[in-house]
Amino acid sequence: MTETNTPEFSLRIRLVTMPAAGEFDEFHLEHYHIGQAYVLPARLASMLILAGYAELVDTQQRAEAADYGTPRLPKRK
DSSP, X not given: OOOOOOOOOXXXXXXXXXXXXXXTTTSOOTTOOTTOEXXXXXXXXXXHHHTTSEEEOOOSOOOXXXXXXXXOOXXXX
């Protein structure tokens, strides 16, 4: 079988707390530290976020719409 180099979707997260021993045994999390941000594969990152152990770090700043009140429309003749 040939190797395919398909890009994997990843997420940037910050660890809030570490999982209890035995909860994420299929992953090696011992080299991660609470409070640090990491780019992880989407599967692991989403599992940590859903379990409450991590939060998503927004790397892109989002634009906010300006609020100018009620728009003025041209008068009909």
